[in-house]
Amino acid sequence: MNLTPAVKPVEETPIPAETCVIQIEDVHKYYELGETRVHALRGVSVEIARGEFVAIMGASGSGKSTFMNILGCLDKPSAGRYLLEGTDVSRHDKKALALIRNQKIGFVFQGFNLLARTTALENTELPTLYTKIDNSERARRASEALAMVGLADRAHHFPSQMSGGQQQRVAVARALVNRPSILLADEPTGNLDSRTSVEIMDIFQKLNDKGLTIVLVTHEHDIAQFAKRVLIFRDGRIRKDDVATNRPNASEVLKTLPTLED
Ligand SMILES: Nc1ncnc2c1ncn2[C@@H]1O[C@H](COP(=O)(O)OP(=O)(O)OP(=O)(O)O)[C@@H](O)[C@H]1O
Ligand SMILES: [Mg+2]
Numbered sequence: 001m002n003l004t005p006a007v008k009p010v011e012e013t014p015i016p017a018e019t020c021v022i023q024i025e026d027v028h029k030y031y032e033l034g035e036t037r038v039h040a041l042r043g044v045s046v047e048i049a050r051g052e053f054v055a056i057m058g059a060s061g062s063g064k065s066t067f068m069n070i071l072g073c074l075d076k077p078s079a080g081r082y083l084l085e086g087t088d089v090s091r092h093d094k095k096a097l098a099l100i101r102n103q104k105i106g107f108v109f110q111g112f113n114l115l116a117r118t119t120a121l122e123n124t125e126l127p128t129l130y131t132k133i134d135n136s137e138r139a140r141r142a143s144e145a146l147a148m149v150g151l152a153d154r155a156h157h158f159p160s161q162m163s164g165g166q167q168q169r170v171a172v173a174r175a176l177v178n179r180p181s182i183l184l185a186d187e188p189t190g191n192l193d194s195r196t197s198v199e200i201m202d203i204f205q206k207l208n209d210k211g212l213t214i215v216l217v218t219h220e221h222d223i224a225q226f227a228k229r230v231l232i233f234r235d236g237r238i239r240k241d242d243v244a245t246n247r248p249n250a251s252e253v254l255k256t257l258p259t260l261e262d
Contacts, residue, residue, distance in 0.1 A: 020086075021182060021213050022048040022071060027080035027090075029066050029236075040066040041077070042236035048215065050181075053208040055224035055244075056217045058233030064217045065186055067233070071215060072184045073101040085181065102130050106175030106183045110190035112167040114159045114174075120146060121155040124173045131178060145173035149203055165196030172203060183207065185216040189223055195257045201226040202250035226250055 029041040040063050048054055056064050069075040070082060073089060076097070082090040089100060114123045124142040133141070146155055149169040159167050168188060175183055185204070189197035197220075205226060208214050218224050225248060232240035 019049045020047050021050050021052075021084070022046070022215075023081075023083040024070075025081040025083075027067075027070065027077040027082065029063070029070065029075070030078045040236055041070075043080075044236070044238055045080075046231065046238060046241070048213065050213055051208070051211050053204070053214045053226075053228040054216070055227035055230045056215065056233060057219065057221075057224055057230060058239075062233040063236040064233050066236075068184055068186050068215070068217055071182070072105050072107055073097040102127060102178060104181045106178070106180040108168070108171050108175050108183070108185040108188045110187040112159070112164075112171045112191075114167055114170055116159055119156050119158055120151060120162070120170045120173075123159070123170055124177050126174060127178050141177050141179075142173070145177045146170070148176060148207070149173045163196070164192055165199055168192060168196075168200055169203065172200070176207070181213060183212055183214045185214070187217055187219065189218065189220070194222070195254070195259065197223060198226075198250050198253050198257060202254060205250050 024044055024046045027041055027044045028039070031038040031040055044063075044067060056067070058064055066075070070077055073084070073092075076092075077090050080090065081088055084100065084104065087100075089097065092100065115126075121139065121142050124145050125138050128138045128141060143152065143155060146152055149172050151166060151169050151173065154162060154166060154170075157166075159170070162170070168191075172188075183204075189200050192200065201223060204214055204216065208228075214227075216223075216227060224230050225244060228244055228247065230240070230242050230244055231238050
């Protein structure tokens, strides 16, 4: 008797653990505010593989920044698990989280948060102050990171001597200087005009092409379209998870946009 079925059942292929940078399992986050309790994340589960470029969208208050703070080890889930490169960091204490954050995660925020009386190079060096490398290596890595964002020639400029877009690029260089496995950006183009925003997306696409995993929050569809995958948050849950189709190439889009000189 032949017991082998004629048609093999379709097997779900799980993402192999080693390619999965981020695994979020049924994460909840509560904020206690005196008598009231805000349930900011209500059971979020998602996996993000190495080399993905994810955009997060959703209405104000839907939990995007709360989610990013957890991804970035700035905060912990109230319930559920977070595996970062296979390590369960949801039970780590503050000190352990700070260490992981410094080694594995680069952050870019809406405000550039640069130190005013400090040059682009020194601003970029800041995250390396917590790592055990000597000063010349520090400067070398910072110069390398500035070159990656096209600012090699602005290393000795102060923030006030740079445009908003250039300041945000310094912030990106600072996020890259410790060679993180993930770049997290919460509305990085929120304070920038459209051309400068596309310039930042051009840098993100190039970094992603080199293998960097990127998660970005944005309110703008025009910005989200540069990512490979779009998650939509609503009321503390992921309501949509789409693969982006017809993704534009930011450097091509830039050619069609007017420059300041035009
Ligand atoms: N530190 C906090 N303490 C108390 N409540 C908070 C705190 N941070 C966020 N919340 C609440 O949690 C919910 C989610 O906030 P969150 O900042 O994650 O939203 P968001 O999607 O990033 O919004 P936005 O688009 O406006 O930045 C909101 O109801 C917010 O008021
Ligand atoms: Mg937010």
